[in-house]
Amino acid sequence: MSPDIEVLIQKFSRLPGLGPRSARRIVIHLIQHNEEILEPMLLGLSKVHDNVKVCPICGNIDTFQEVCSICADSSRRNDLICVVESVTDLWAIERTSCFKGYYHVLKGLLSSISGHGPEVLLLDKLSNRCKKNDVKEIIIALSATVEGQTTDHYIKNYFKETQVKISSLAHGIPMGGELDYLDDGTLFTAFSARK
Amino acid sequence: MSPDIEVLIQKFSRLPGLGPRSARRIVIHLIQHNEEILEPMLLGLSKVHDNVKVCPICGNIDTFQEVCSICADSSRRNDLICVVESVTDLWAIERTSCFKGYYHVLKGLLSSISGHGPEVLLLDKLSNRCKKNDVKEIIIALSATVEGQTTDHYIKNYFKETQVKISSLAHGIPMGGELDYLDDGTLFTAFSARK
Numbered sequence: 001m002s003p004d005i006e007v008l009i010q011k012f013s014r015l016p017g018l019g020p021r022s023a024r025r026i027v028i029h030l031i032q033h034n035e036e037i038l039e040p041m042l043l044g045l046s047k048v049h050d051n052v053k054v055c056p057i058c059g060n061i062d063t064f065q066e067v068c069s070i071c072a073d074s075s076r077r078n079d080l081i082c083v084v085e086s087v088t089d090l091w092a093i094e095r096t097s098c099f100k101g102y103y104h105v106l107k108g109l110l111s112s113i114s115g116h117g118p119e120v121l122l123l124d125k126l127s128n129r130c131k132k133n134d135v136k137e138i139i140i141a142l143s144a145t146v147e148g149q150t151t152d153h154y155i156k157n158y159f160k161e162t163q164v165k166i167s168s169l170a171h172g173i174p175m176g177g178e179l180d181y182l183d184d185g186t187l188f189t190a191f192s193a194r195k
Numbered sequence: 196m197s198p199d200i201e202v203l204i205q206k207f208s209r210l211p212g213l214g215p216r217s218a219r220r221i222v223i224h225l226i227q228h229n230e231e232i233l234e235p236m237l238l239g240l241s242k243v244h245d246n247v248k249v250c251p252i253c254g255n256i257d258t259f260q261e262v263c264s265i266c267a268d269s270s271r272r273n274d275l276i277c278v279v280e281s282v283t284d285l286w287a288i289e290r291t292s293c294f295k296g297y298y299h300v301l302k303g304l305l306s307s308i309s310g311h312g313p314e315v316l317l318l319d320k321l322s323n324r325c326k327k328n329d330v331k332e333i334i335i336a337l338s339a340t341v342e343g344q345t346t347d348h349y350i351k352n353y354f355k356e357t358q359v360k361i362s363s364l365a366h367g368i369p370m371g372g373e374l375d376y377l378d379d380g381t382l383f384t385a386f387s388a389r390k
Binding site for chain 2: 001002003004005007008011012014015016017018022024025026027028029030031032034037038039040041042044045046047048049051052061062063064069086087088091094
């Protein structure tokens with residue numbers, strides 16, 4: 001095999017969710033469809049490479065001049081900030097169109113295993129935004145994992161002394177979920193949070 | 196989401212083995228690791244795009260001037276040709292170092308569903324190579340699927356009248372395979388091919 005191809009397969013195999021086998025399949029596919037797939041892919045990648053940046057206000061990823069399209073959208077509610085773990089979570093919430101405030105994207109969750117301390121939460125920045133824009137409510141939308149819930153508690157504790165209201169997403173039975181198939185933790189949470 | 200990113204995610208999601216979700220994860224990963232991953236990836240892809248071609252003799256994919264590194268290797272046995280379905284199969288055989296002849300890569304297998312007729316087998320080319328290089332044996336190394344075995348029979352039939360010996364890879368119990376877990380077809384084949 002040509003070293004160029006080998007190097008490319010290695011690079012692909014380090015992408016999330018891919019291994020050596022799937023990377024090989026993808027690279028072969030790209031080479032066999034040079035004009036239809038490889039060329040447009042190259043173009044798309046270099047466009048993204050040249051134009052896409054991280055928003056200095058919320059941490060969203062977008063093509064923009066000064067701030068991302070969400071932070072630049074003045075029709076959104078100025079007094080609501082939603083805290084999310086990653087840009088994919090932000091996009092997932094945007095797809096539902098259920099939230100019309102602004103975002104704060106963390107650089108990671110508190111985790112002793114990954115060595116992430118409170119600095120990844122960028123809480124200084126969030127606190128400054130709250131003061132500057134007179135934010136009324138922070139909605140914490142983190143995963144229901146140990147790291148997510150630890151981070152949730154930490155942020156709540158950080159804003160305890162302030163006037164800002166802090167809420168978290170509800171836990172319970174997912175829509176379409178059957179009781180019989182739920183794990184004990186979910187069922188227990190759904191019972192205690194009944195209304 | 197920026198249209199550039201959306202277009203790139205769409206392109207990735209059409210690669211084999213990927214869907215919209217995994218494509219999104221990969222694109223985010225690329226953007227978040229701009230310098231360490233996206234830039235080398237761009238470089239690797241454009242190198243492969245510029246340099247890699249399909250060998251006019253065997254159909255292998257490689258970087259070369261006139262013929263691929265396998266066809267250019269004169270230390271290989273000139274009288275052996277191995278027929279494989281794809282370049283990945285060729286590479287799999289090369290990794291075992293068990294075969295020291297040349298290859299013939301098909302453009303697909305006979306398949307009424309995909310509409311592949313005998314023209315994808317490039318048998319004229321194979322037949323010409325056999326005459327030119329006085330090939331003694333053609334080894335057919337195709338998958339043990341319906342399409343693979345149909346193609347195997349077709350190639351055997353095509354060379355029936357010639358002096359070239361035709362063989363196929365053995366079928367039977369895979370190394371490390373336990374009898375109890377084998378399907379009936381494999382067990383049946385292993386019994387009838389006992390030696």
